[in-house]
Amino acid sequence: MNTVENEVLASALRAIASARALYREGQVPESHEYLSKALQLLVRAWLPASESDSDPTSASEAALQELQKAGYRRPERLRAALAATRAPAAGSASGAEDFPRDTEWLWAEVERVHRFSVRHFRPVAERKRRRLKLGIALGLGLVVALVFVLRLWGRPYAHASASFSNAYRPAHALDGLEATEWLLPETSRGWIDIFPPKPRTLHGVRLLNAHNAYNLDRATRKVRVTAYSETGPVGSVEGEYEKLTQDTSILDLRLEAEHVVRVRIEVLGFFARGGGFAEIELH
Amino acid sequence: MFRDSKLMLVVAVAVGLCAPLLHLEWFSGHEAYMYVLRTIEWAEELRAGELYPRWCPDFYGGYGLAFFQYHGPVLYGTAGLLAATFFDAFSALKVCVVVCSVLSGAGVFALVYGETRDRNGALFGALGYLASPYRNGNLYARGDLAEFCCIGLLPVVIALYRAAAREAWSRRARRLAVTAAVVHALMIMTHPVLGLWGTLLVGLVVLGSVVGLWARGLWGRAVPLVLAIACAPGLAAVYVVPAIAYRGLTHTKDMIVGFYKPQDQWIPFSALFNEFQLFWPNFLSIGYLVLAALVACALVLIVNYREGRAVLGWVALTVFFVGLAMPHMRWFWAPNLVPLSQFIQFPWRLMGPASLTSAVALGIAFSYFRLGDQLKFTIAIVCSTAFLLIITWPFLTQGEMLKAGAPPDGDAIRDGLHSTTAADEYLPLTVPALPQRPRGDLVMSSHDATVQFTGSDGIRHSLGLKAERDNAELTLGLYDFPGWKIRTLSGPTKAKLTAGENGLLKVQLPRAGEYRLRVKYGASPAGILGGWLSALSALALCAIGVRGSRFWPLRIPRSVSAGGAT
Numbered sequence: 001m002n003t004v005e006n007e008v009l010a011s012a013l014r015a016i017a018s019a020r021a022l023y024r025e026g027q028v029p030e031s032h033e034y035l036s037k038a039l040q041l042l043v044r045a046w047l048p049a050s051e052s053d054s055d056p057t058s059a060s061e062a063a064l065q066e067l068q069k070a071g072y073r074r075p076e077r078l079r080a081a082l083a084a085t086r087a088p089a090a091g092s093a094s095g096a097e098d099f100p101r102d103t104e105w106l107w108a109e110v111e112r113v114h115r116f117s118v119r120h121f122r123p124v125a126e127r128k129r130r131r132l133k134l135g136i137a138l139g140l141g142l143v144v145a146l147v148f149v150l151r152l153w154g155r156p157y158a159h160a161s162a163s164f165s166n167a168y169r170p171a172h173a174l175d176g177l178e179a180t181e182w183l184l185p186e187t188s189r190g191w192i193d194i195f196p197p198k199p200r201t202l203h204g205v206r207l208l209n210a211h212n213a214y215n216l217d218r219a220t221r222k223v224r225v226t227a228y229s230e231t232g233p234v235g236s237v238e239g240e241y242e243k244l245t246q247d248t249s250i251l252d253l254r255l256e257a258e259h260v261v262r263v264r265i266e267v268l269g270f271f272a273r274g275g276g277f278a279e280i281e282l283h
Numbered sequence: 284m285f286r287d288s289k290l291m292l293v294v295a296v297a298v299g300l301c302a303p304l305l306h307l308e309w310f311s312g313h314e315a316y317m318y319v320l321r322t323i324e325w326a327e328e329l330r331a332g333e334l335y336p337r338w339c340p341d342f343y344g345g346y347g348l349a350f351f352q353y354h355g356p357v358l359y360g361t362a363g364l365l366a367a368t369f370f371d372a373f374s375a376l377k378v379c380v381v382v383c384s385v386l387s388g389a390g391v392f393a394l395v396y397g398e399t400r401d402r403n404g405a406l407f408g409a410l411g412y413l414a415s416p417y418r419n420g421n422l423y424a425r426g427d428l429a430e431f432c433c434i435g436l437l438p439v440v441i442a443l444y445r446a447a448a449r450e451a452w453s454r455r456a457r458r459l460a461v462t463a464a465v466v467h468a469l470m471i472m473t474h475p476v477l478g479l480w481g482t483l484l485v486g487l488v489v490l491g492s493v494v495g496l497w498a499r500g501l502w503g504r505a506v507p508l509v510l511a512i513a514c515a516p517g518l519a520a521v522y523v524v525p526a527i528a529y530r531g532l533t534h535t536k537d538m539i540v541g542f543y544k545p546q547d548q549w550i551p552f553s554a555l556f557n558e559f560q561l562f563w564p565n566f567l568s569i570g571y572l573v574l575a576a577l578v579a580c581a582l583v584l585i586v587n588y589r590e591g592r593a594v595l596g597w598v599a600l601t602v603f604f605v606g607l608a609m610p611h612m613r614w615f616w617a618p619n620l621v622p623l624s625q626f627i628q629f630p631w632r633l634m635g636p637a638s639l640t641s642a643v644a645l646g647i648a649f650s651y652f653r654l655g656d657q658l659k660f661t662i663a664i665v666c667s668t669a670f671l672l673i674i675t676w677p678f679l680t681q682g683e684m685l686k687a688g689a690p691p692d693g694d695a696i697r698d699g700l701h702s703t704t705a706a707d708e709y710l711p712l713t714v715p716a717l718p719q720r721p722r723g724d725l726v727m728s729s730h731d732a733t734v735q736f737t738g739s740d741g742i743r744h745s746l747g748l749k750a751e752r753d754n755a756e757l758t759l760g761l762y763d764f765p766g767w768k769i770r771t772l773s774g775p776t777k778a779k780l781t782a783g784e785n786g787l788l789k790v791q792l793p794r795a796g797e798y799r800l801r802v803k804y805g806a807s808p809a810g811i812l813g814g815w816l817s818a819l820s821a822l823a824l825c826a827i828g829v830r831g832s833r834f835w836p837l838r839i840p841r842s843v844s845a846g847g848a849t
Binding site for chain 1: 327329330331332364367368369400449450451452453454455495499500501503504687690691692693694695698735736738739740745747772773799801831833836837838839840
């Protein structure tokens, strides 16, 4: 972009800023005048250096050809806009009483050529920087959306028949932390349902027994695991823990089933005061 | 405007006013844990795959409640998404509150700045609104988070419509109008009552803008604005239509009798300034803000009438809203005089819009004072600080409620008999009495049928049944309401879902044999109709947005095209 183009474009932008400020104040005819002036200036910014001394009509045509070469669509609309802005200038008055009412299309054209020119005359380095910023913003947006979707629908969740208290809710059996547990109410049997994020093939279930932290007074003894598809049970297996211990107590149960939408783990018996699980993993 | 230091100050104050949320686990407002339980319900349904859950499966001990048919979904949808992914329900709601607090301050700043191009006036107006007792009381005293968020969005909506009316670039103006309509729809879906009254305020402001545009011959600008504001309620139809259509199926009539009768909820004039017997701290005491606006208005009319008269409309709106809550306007709230007006329950809710209009009037009037920038800034800071310390402080010192007092998940909610409503107004009319204990098993009773298995995941239930004879029946522990559907996955013939006794659902098995069924609460007929209306409104808004672009260019007048253009 040469110095002349730069100055002309800067004048056009000033005229546009004035037009917008006047419009905000309700001075519509005056705003229109500035927009018309901005249009002329914007087109002049496209004028090749060799044509700078030619008469206005042929200069506009040359500028329009340059615009077209740069990829500006529908130049005939711009030509019409230029013709419309020249018409009142040819006359004597340009006051409010001469303000053409149907100017919406003309303003839209000024807006279009303004956007196109600003984009075109932007330095290459700035264009690259903008593209980079846009790419980073889009990438970040996509990553955030993906993380949300995965957190929302990419992990299993649980419901249970009952819980000992709010501190021992079923979600603790799926949180990956052995230290947190789902516990059943005092001396009662019950179940916990695990819902995988989508129907899946099941090969087995790993159950990490509860022991109620340092209290060592609650653990599951006997369990039954049943896999359900949309249409009902598709497999079941039973198992039993040997003892209540404060060490990690794992029960691996083999269970082959397809199209599993829900796995119910029933606590059929327990040690001491009640049953529960520290972790449940579907394999 | 967005990098403005004064706007940053407004944002800082808006966040600062939410500081108690950081150290309180929860605050002891009138609504207590109600919003938390609703958010948990939404989050659990969202995780199970329901994008717009209408049914709270764990309320009333598992019998369920069509709560989200009636309550605006935007707050629960946003907080529910956060609660289902990264936060607990308490923190998710706190995040929403902070965002809406920032939006309310920034919205007033943008609105006043757009009207006057004066940053000091915008700062003063925004701080005035942030300090409004009703706004802060909505949060800390009443705990009505939906209303708090709704009046947070209200200035944003008005600022966007006004910006669209003032914008010279037609494409930008249309996009602003479309954005305004979308935020407007969100506002309606955040709190329907304030959304309705807020729409009245927005409508009056837009009407003023449209008349101005029309008078200048800019009908091409006026029409999209009118279309945009018409599309906003249409966009909200997905929520509004079922809420209105199914009003008669529940006890919503109880919402406007007794304590909730609007005619008995007027406030004495003194309550605008002094203590009030019913509420402490008195969140209705917006009188000082209104008085400041009136004084500023009177002063600006004396010193700068030509520009200052712009404030008169906002003052008139303030007087209108405050006046409606006064005893002499009791007649206005008489039943059947103004459609749906009864559902405001408390006319003093209009102190929200009144706070906004008076803050805007204050900001605009202050902008047109003939004072130096530095002096204006100093006055704005001193007055706002005094106002914040004297009027707002009592609201920031609320009592605490512990997280441990609320059920943490759906299973725990089901163990209680929660409905999160004060008057059980959404209990279906067909249910003769409130349940006395949690539901227990899904199948309550069966006739000539045995249950092989059942499974429930929120609003989705699967059943394995064996009908010993033809026309076997089962009663499910679920309240009947439009939207329940049954799918026969396998069986001798299709099972039917009907209304049973005591407002419960009944499954009919026409022929003997084994059935595998899926019962689910889905879109109701009115919900589907509302969805289509919303989709049509979205299309109309798209059309407004692309008009004037290269996809749908504006027509060149014949007089011009005949002169040479093609």
